[in-house]
Amino acid sequence: MSLLEIKNLRAEVNGNEILRGINLTVNLGEIHAIMGPNGSGKSTLAGVLAGRDAYTVTEGDVLYRGKDLFSLNPEERAREGLFLAFQYPVEIPGVNNSYFLKAALNAVRKYRGLEELDAMDFLKLIKSKLKLIEMDESFLNRPVNEGFSGGEKKRNEIFHMAVLDPVLSILDETDSGLDIDALRIVADGVNKLRSKENASIIVTHYQRLLNYIIPDVVHVLVDGRIVKSGTKDLAVELESRGYDWVKEETAQAV
Amino acid sequence: MQSTDQTVQLSYQSDFEKFEQGLNGEKSTPRHALRRRAFSKFMEMGFPTSRHEEWRFTNIQPVTKTHFQPVPANQAVSISLADLESVMLKDVIRVVIVDGYFSSALSDLKDLPAGVVGESLAAALKQNRPEALIHLGAYTDSSENGFTALHAAFSLDGVFLFVPGHTIVEKPIQVIYSATKRNDPFVAYPRSLFIAGDAAQVKIVETYFGPGGQAYLTNAVSEVVLGTHAVVEHDRIQLEGENAFHVNTSSVYQQAGSAYRSNCITLGGLLVRNTLAARLDAEGIECRLNGLSIAHGNQLIDNHTLLDHIKPNCSSHQVYKAILDGKARGVFNGKIMVHKDAQKTDAKQTNKTLLLSDDAVIDTKPQLEIFADDVKCTHGATVGQLDAEHIFYLRARGLDESEARDMLTYAFAGEVVGSIGIPELREQIDLQIHSRLDRGRKGAV
Numbered sequence: 001m002s003l004l005e006i007k008n009l010r011a012e013v014n015g016n017e018i019l020r021g022i023n024l025t026v027n028l029g030e031i032h033a034i035m036g037p038n039g040s041g042k043s044t045l046a047g048v049l050a051g052r053d054a055y056t057v058t059e060g061d062v063l064y065r066g067k068d069l070f071s072l073n074p075e076e077r078a079r080e081g082l083f084l085a086f087q088y089p090v091e092i093p094g095v096n097n098s099y100f101l102k103a104a105l106n107a108v109r110k111y112r113g114l115e116e117l118d119a120m121d122f123l124k125l126i127k128s129k130l131k132l133i134e135m136d137e138s139f140l141n142r143p144v145n146e147g148f149s150g151g152e153k154k155r156n157e158i159f160h161m162a163v164l165d166p167v168l169s170i171l172d173e174t175d176s177g178l179d180i181d182a183l184r185i186v187a188d189g190v191n192k193l194r195s196k197e198n199a200s201i202i203v204t205h206y207q208r209l210l211n212y213i214i215p216d217v218v219h220v221l222v223d224g225r226i227v228k229s230g231t232k233d234l235a236v237e238l239e240s241r242g243y244d245w246v247k248e249e250t251a252q253a254v
Numbered sequence: 255m256q257s258t259d260q261t262v263q264l265s266y267q268s269d270f271e272k273f274e275q276g277l278n279g280e281k282s283t284p285r286h287a288l289r290r291r292a293f294s295k296f297m298e299m300g301f302p303t304s305r306h307e308e309w310r311f312t313n314i315q316p317v318t319k320t321h322f323q324p325v326p327a328n329q330a331v332s333i334s335l336a337d338l339e340s341v342m343l344k345d346v347i348r349v350v351i352v353d354g355y356f357s358s359a360l361s362d363l364k365d366l367p368a369g370v371v372g373e374s375l376a377a378a379l380k381q382n383r384p385e386a387l388i389h390l391g392a393y394t395d396s397s398e399n400g401f402t403a404l405h406a407a408f409s410l411d412g413v414f415l416f417v418p419g420h421t422i423v424e425k426p427i428q429v430i431y432s433a434t435k436r437n438d439p440f441v442a443y444p445r446s447l448f449i450a451g452d453a454a455q456v457k458i459v460e461t462y463f464g465p466g467g468q469a470y471l472t473n474a475v476s477e478v479v480l481g482t483h484a485v486v487e488h489d490r491i492q493l494e495g496e497n498a499f500h501v502n503t504s505s506v507y508q509q510a511g512s513a514y515r516s517n518c519i520t521l522g523g524l525l526v527r528n529t530l531a532a533r534l535d536a537e538g539i540e541c542r543l544n545g546l547s548i549a550h551g552n553q554l555i556d557n558h559t560l561l562d563h564i565k566p567n568c569s570s571h572q573v574y575k576a577i578l579d580g581k582a583r584g585v586f587n588g589k590i591m592v593h594k595d596a597q598k599t600d601a602k603q604t605n606k607t608l609l610l611s612d613d614a615v616i617d618t619k620p621q622l623e624i625f626a627d628d629v630k631c632t633h634g635a636t637v638g639q640l641d642a643e644h645i646f647y648l649r650a651r652g653l654d655e656s657e658a659r660d661m662l663t664y665a666f667a668g669e670v671v672g673s674i675g676i677p678e679l680r681e682q683i684d685l686q687i688h689s690r691l692d693r694g695r696k697g698a699v
Contacts (some may be wrong), residue, residue, distance in 0.1 A: 051650070075652055075653060078422070084650050086650075090644055103653055105652075
């Protein structure tokens with residue numbers, strides 16, 4: 001059984017169809033990159049999978065760990081191990097980063113039948129994860145993302161991911177706004193978390209993150225459809241040639 | 255309605271006649287002359303109505319159409335410390351006022367430092383304590399409105415606290431104003447006077463508490479006086495019963511270089527009016543007023559504040575927040591008065607409201623009156639709901655929707671609770687807030 005099976009997925013926002021029949025299968029141990037020009041539907045796909053209610057699914061099925069994904073609300077998806085690293089992580093004044101993370105982790109653990117962590121064990125866990133993403137401990141006691149720089153916000157997302165230990169991570173444009181050092185730190189973190197027991201979907205406009213995180217498959221999303229799939233070499237080709245040639249190829253095929 | 259109000263007013267008149275008879279020998283004293291004057295003022299003014307600018311947003315008919323009887327002095331106290339357990343702080347000096355009267359039996363003043371006076375206000379006046387005689391009533395105008403007039407006419411007791419100059423009271427002083435269960439609607443008129451001498455430091459917690467279901471009115475007046483360089487933290491947590499009415503008039507008078515911080519937490523009561531006025535009557539004064547109201551069901555919570563900048567080089571900082579659910583109503587009227595002499599005033603006012611339901615309403619009104627030309631005065635008000643993107647973010651990490659909403663709502667309140675300098679009180683308020691948010695969500699009244 002595959003971890004994620006997307007079949008003919010169609011979705012719209014305010015009556016505008018954005019996804020026009022997506023087919024995608026992700027297995028444990030794999031990293032998939034989804035690339036595409038602006039407006040191709042990349043973030044919509046990530047949002048639909050995470051359960052954002054701005055989108056209406058009009059057709060198709062998504063099976064996640066054998067379950068109908070759309071029968072689960074966002075928190076149930078999270079507890080089932082689905083993680084979305086936000087393109088724009090929100091600042092939440094007054095909510096302490098580590099307090100929130102402890103509540104989230106314990107909600108996930110409870111769902112999985114594990115004992116909730118007490119303050120001591122939790123602190124031990126998060127300190128080890130902070131190292132992974134080279135974050136300072138002072139981030140723990142600040143309100144979630146408040147006053148964080150763009151790079152710090154993205155690192156905080158990967159830090160949350162490291163603590164929650166998801167099965168399927170969806171990284172939505174995690175590389176945007178990162179300088180080269182932050183990009184390397186984020187990529188290192190993702191690579192260290194990579195295992196046979198999990199999988200990732202990396203949504204990106206540029207190829208540069210894929211220099212550090214080597215994907216098993218690269219998909220090109222254009223106008224709400226996956227028009228081409230290939231190896232990491234496809235990403236390199238897209239970087240040098242842009243997206244237009246893929247669009248033309250697709251147009252000819254139709 | 256007018257006739258009902260008049261009938262009620264006449265009931266207060268017969269109450270006052272009975273009250274006078276009970277005073278015996280005191281009837282001929284100058285203090286009693288003040289009471290009579292205040293009462294005739296009440297008969298002349300009646301209760302405020304929405305036609306009065308200061309009461310425009312607050313319909314107090316539920317209060318004025320009921321005849322609340324005064325509680326006679328020297329009645330047996332019907333409650334014990336066990337009844338107050340949920341609100342009693344452990345590591346404090348405790349004063350308990352029952353239905354407006356100081357209770358020696360329930361108070362515990364043994365940890366008061368030498369020289370500090372904490373006693374019944376009636377006792378302080380009887381002994382002619384000079385500090386009590388000088389300051390009592392000096393900062394609150396009894397002819398301000400019908401409530402202050404009634405208070406001046408009927409009030410007999412409360413607490414008197416005097417911290418002499420250069421004395422630091424380490425333990426917080428908690429004053430619990432408790433209402434009891436009675437057959438008929440009744441009114442308590444507690445009066446408190448807190449004086450911090452020059453360079454004295456003290457933390458005062460006023461807790462208002464009463465039984466659920468009982469219809470009663472707390473008509474309270476508190477005065478706080480800060481000598482030069484005195485530092486006072488004044489926390490008020492209001493946990494009246496759900497059928498209670500609460501009208502509170504607090505007046506603060508500050509002298510040079512003093513620092514006053516008020517944290518006014520209002521959670522209980524059906525109809526609540528808090529009037530807080532601070533007079534900054536010398537240079538170098540700091541005044542911080544923080545407020546948090548949480549209301550659901552049909553509660554109405556009205557906060558009126560006045561920052562009276564009289565002299566130069568003072569700063570005031572004000573943050574009032576409200577969380578309103580159900581059909582609750584909130585009112586915030588923040589007046590900042592900067593007199594002609596009060597150059598270099600730095601005044602900042604913020605009012606933020608979180609509406610958790612479509613039916614909740616807030617009326618917010620900043621009122622800046624500035625007569626000096628070299629000042630910095632800012633104000634801002636925001637009204638909003640929980641941010642859907644915030645809720646989604648927390649849910650996408652595994653919290654369920656109600657947990658997410660609670661966490662965000664609590665975070666909104668956190669800024670005010672966090673400014674309370676007594677950890678034990680912060681914890682108590684946290685618990686109260688969480689249980690009230692629960693009740694609000696379940697739609698209970």
